[in-house]
Amino acid sequence: MxxxxxxxxxxxxxxxxxxxxxxxxxxxxxxxxxxxxxxACRKAAALFDTSHMGRFRLAGPGALAxxxxxxxxDAARLGPGRSHYTFLSDPEGRPLDDAYLFRLPEGxxxxxxxxxxxxxxxAWLHGLDPSGAGLEDISAQxxxxxxxxxxxxxxxxxxxxxxxxxxxxxxxxxxxxxxGRVLVSRTGYTGEPHxxxxxxxxxxxxxxxTDLLEAGSGLGLxxxxxxxxxxxxxxxxxxxxxHELRPDWPILSLPLARHGxxxxxxxxxxxxxxxLERQAAELAGGQVAEVPCLIRGVAAQERGMMREGxxxxxxxxxVGELTSGTTVPAWRFKGGxxxxxxxxxAIGLACLERQVVAGxxxxxxxxxxxxxxxxxxxxxxxxxxxxxxxx
Amino acid sequence: xxxxxxLLYSPGHLWVRAQGGTVTVGISDFAQDQLGRVVYVDLxxxxxxxxxxxxxxxxxxAKSVSDLIAPVSGRVAEINEALADNPAPLxxxxxxxxxxxxxxxSGALPAxxxxxxxxxxxxxx
Numbered sequence: 001m002x003x004x005x006x007x008x009x010x011x012x013x014x015x016x017x018x019x020x021x022x023x024x025x026x027x028x029x030x031x032x033x034x035x036x037x038x039x040a041c042r043k044a045a046a047l048f049d050t051s052h053m054g055r056f057r058l059a060g061p062g063a064l065a066x067x068x069x070x071x072x073x074d075a076a077r078l079g080p081g082r083s084h085y086t087f088l089s090d091p092e093g094r095p096l097d098d099a100y101l102f103r104l105p106e107g108x109x110x111x112x113x114x115x116x117x118x119x120x121x122x123a124w125l126h127g128l129d130p131s132g133a134g135l136e137d138i139s140a141q142x143x144x145x146x147x148x149x150x151x152x153x154x155x156x157x158x159x160x161x162x163x164x165x166x167x168x169x170x171x172x173x174x175x176x177x178x179x180g181r182v183l184v185s186r187t188g189y190t191g192e193p194h195x196x197x198x199x200x201x202x203x204x205x206x207x208x209x210t211d212l213l214e215a216g217s218g219l220g221l222x223x224x225x226x227x228x229x230x231x232x233x234x235x236x237x238x239x240x241x242x243h244e245l246r247p248d249w250p251i252l253s254l255p256l257a258r259h260g261x262x263x264x265x266x267x268x269x270x271x272x273x274x275x276l277e278r279q280a281a282e283l284a285g286g287q288v289a290e291v292p293c294l295i296r297g298v299a300a301q302e303r304g305m306m307r308e309g310x311x312x313x314x315x316x317x318x319v320g321e322l323t324s325g326t327t328v329p330a331w332r333f334k335g336g337x338x339x340x341x342x343x344x345x346a347i348g349l350a351c352l353e354r355q356v357v358a359g360x361x362x363x364x365x366x367x368x369x370x371x372x373x374x375x376x377x378x379x380x381x382x383x384x385x386x387x388x389x390x391x
Numbered sequence: 392x393x394x395x396x397x398l399l400y401s402p403g404h405l406w407v408r409a410q411g412g413t414v415t416v417g418i419s420d421f422a423q424d425q426l427g428r429v430v431y432v433d434l435x436x437x438x439x440x441x442x443x444x445x446x447x448x449x450x451x452x453a454k455s456v457s458d459l460i461a462p463v464s465g466r467v468a469e470i471n472e473a474l475a476d477n478p479a480p481l482x483x484x485x486x487x488x489x490x491x492x493x494x495x496x497s498g499a500l501p502a503x504x505x506x507x508x509x510x511x512x513x514x515x516x
Contacts, residue, residue: 017427034428034453035479227428227453303475305431305451327431327451329477343476344431367433367449367456 005051006143006202007209016225022116024052027225035329035344037224038231041190042387043331043338044220045149047212048229050197051205054118055142056125059108060134067109069270070128071101072251074262078103083170083187085260087251088113088121093275093290095245097121098260100187105174108134110183110199112144114241128271143205147212148188148195148232150385151219156196158215159208160184166196180204189229191236193382231328235347235379236387237297243308243323244295244349252279253351254295293320293351297376298364299391300346304371306364312350313363313370320352322364330389338386345389346371347379392420392516395486400510402503403444403460406486409500416462417490418450418481421514426452429481433459434470434491441467441494443501448491450481459491463501469493 002025011018016027026049029037040046058067067075073086083102087095097117102110113121122137147156156165160175165184172185180201188195200208213223230240239245239254251257251272261276279291300306306325311318325348331338348364356362358377363370380387398406404422408415423429431451441447441461448459470492474481480489505513 028453029428033479033482034430035477230453305433305449305456307451307456326453344478346431 003052005049006205007049007051010206010209011049014223019226021226022052022114024115026052028227029225030223032222034225034227034231037222037228039329039331039342040220040222041149041192041224041228041232043150044222045147045151045155045216046190046222046224046228047209047216048146048148048224049209050146051143051202052115053139053144054113054115054121054137055139055144055199056111056113056122056135057108057138058111058130058133058135060132062132063109063134066128066130066133066135067101067111068267070125071099072261072270072272072276073101074264074267075101075103075109076267077262080107081105081166081172083172083185087257087260088124089251089272089276091272091275093251093272093279094247094249095241095251096124096247098239098241098245102172102185104183105172117241141202142199143202145198145200145205145209145212146188146190146196147198148190148192149221150192150194151216151221152192152194152196155212155216155219155221156184159211177208182208189238190232191238191380191387193385193387231326234324234326234349235328235330235389237349237379239295239349240324244351249351250279250291251276252283253291253293256295288354292353294354295323295349296352296356296358297379298322298325298348298350298362298373299376299379300364300371300373301391302372304346304366304369306346306348306366306371306373310348311365312352313365314356314360319356319362320350322348322350324349325364333383333386333388336383336386345391346373392424392514393486394420394507394511394516396507398486399462399500399504399506400513401460401462401501403458403462405460405462405491407462407500407504413468413493413495414463414465414500415490415493418459418485419510420485421516422457423482423485423489426450426455426457428453429478432474432478432481432491434474435467437467437470439467440497441465443503461494462504463494463496464498465494465496467492468495
């Protein structure tokens with residue numbers, strides 16, 4: 001028995017190719033296909049049903065204290081209407097999950113976790129004495145969408161009005177909409193400079209979804225599935241739990257994780273702190289012990305293919321392997337904006353020995369062939385309103 | 392699903408359009424549907440010898456890879472270079488702009504190739 005979001009009927013009626021993901025029945029793509037959906041997000045906008053994500057609300061008087069001792073980032077840093085990246089760390093500094101913590105404008109907290117880890121996270125948090133934190137699972141009552149891409153602000157403005165849209169990354173605000181309200185957050189999983197996540201009562205999400213699609217129909221907005229969500233996050237260098245983050249790897253193996261870990265003296269102890277401090281000290285000091293590898297970007301320099309598990313070689317010696325990899329489409333840019341032509345390129349994220357840094361020429365082995373590539377810090381760069389492919 | 396009557400079909404789900412001593416090959420509508428969205432295609436090189444029933448390349452979809460099994464024996468005369476930049480025609484137009492290669496036959500067409508009616512039965516369409 002697979003779980004279904006409130007939009008399942010729409011997905012079925014509009015050519016969604018349904019697959020099972022983390023126990024949920026969701027579209028991997030619609031009729032346009034992954035490539036067109038990916039390209040739409042980079043040039044115009046794409047709309048995703050992300051209601052499968054887990055949503056926990058914490059509104060009790062003890063919520064802040066509970067979050068400060070159980071999450072790797074410091075919830076005390078969040079003012080109302082702000083959010084940040086964080087981890088559920090085990091005592092050894094390994095990730096149970098990566099998550100986003102929102103402090104709602106009225107003060108309550110919202111923790112958004114991966115669909116596949118929701119049950120485990122819930123049990124874990126309950127094992128850490130959440131009494132007084134007012135912890136509840138609101139995944140079913142509150143639906144979630146992601147509207148991402150350079151024209152997402154324009155689309156959203158047509159539906160919710162341009163007034164009051166959060167203007168800076170990680171800001172969020174409630175906006176009135178047709179008698180109800182929508183939490184609009186300037187966050188996302190595509191790397192887009194213009195990107196929003198929307199939270200709305202489950203009973204209203206069908207109307208919000210169709211209103212957004214209608215508002216964006218003349219602007220190039222497309223509904224997009226899990227396939228494009230994965231290629232977009234990979235191109236943006238963002239981790240996927242189970243790939244770049246693994247339950248037996250140190251959290252700080254992922255360089256981006258430093259944005260979700262606060263080791264400041266004033267916050268006191270939290271779960272995993274000692275282990276995370278050891279990892280941070282090792283990375284700062286240069287010795288190799290608990291964190292022998294780091295996640296890096298890899299871009300092919302010729303046409304070819306790479307996939308998760310492909311060995312990465314430097315002068316014939318294996319220095320790591322891909323944690324994610326595929327071929328993604330990219331627009332050819334003209335004068336700082338995407339043109340009309342696109343091409344495809346093979347990219348990946350890899351767990352590589354720490355001495356292998358950006359600029360290193362490598363070979364990626366796939367199906368008996370060694371594809372020439374290069375290690376990079378980023379696979380895309382922000383170019384004003386757009387994310388521009390590098391290489 | 393669409394299986395044009397003027398084509399022959401191989402057990403590896405490629406179609407063959409015979410034009411004298413050279414044939415054009417591609418993947419069938421059934422194959423593209425099974426694969427899902429193709430993200431990369433690994434084609435043989437021009438001049439390469441291929442043998443019926445042997446691997447001559449691969450098609451990569453978002454989550455899986457499938458070998459391309461040569462439907463005929465011969466020498467690759469031409470490949471569809473445009474697919475390298477944009478493999479979308481493999482899904483959207485498999486019998487025309489999604490063609491894979493043109494192959495100069497080294498002998499007769501293999502007996503395993505079947506007509507559209509027999510292929511429809513094979514794939515249960």
